[in-house]
Amino acid sequence: MDYHTMCPECKNELNLERDALVKGDVVECEQCGMTLEVTEIDAQGNFNTVIVEEEK
Numbered sequence: 001m002d003y004h005t006m007c008p009e010c011k012n013e014l015n016l017e018r019d020a021l022v023k024g025d026v027v028e029c030e031q032c033g034m035t036l037e038v039t040e041i042d043a044q045g046n047f048n049t050v051i052v053e054e055e056k
């Protein structure tokens, strides 16, 4: 299945091909390298993310 989202950091359109994507999964934006945690997914494969703050 294809999953789609927009990176909250750089507004890049992200397309992921995964067997499954669940809330709490972590994905990385290929454009800016930001680590994103999946918060919501709908039946069409559109999902929302929040930026994971990296520990320094």
Ligand SMILES: [Zn+2]
Binding pocket: 007, 008, 009, 010, 011, 012, 029, 030, 031, 032, 033, 034
């Ligand atoms: Zn990005």
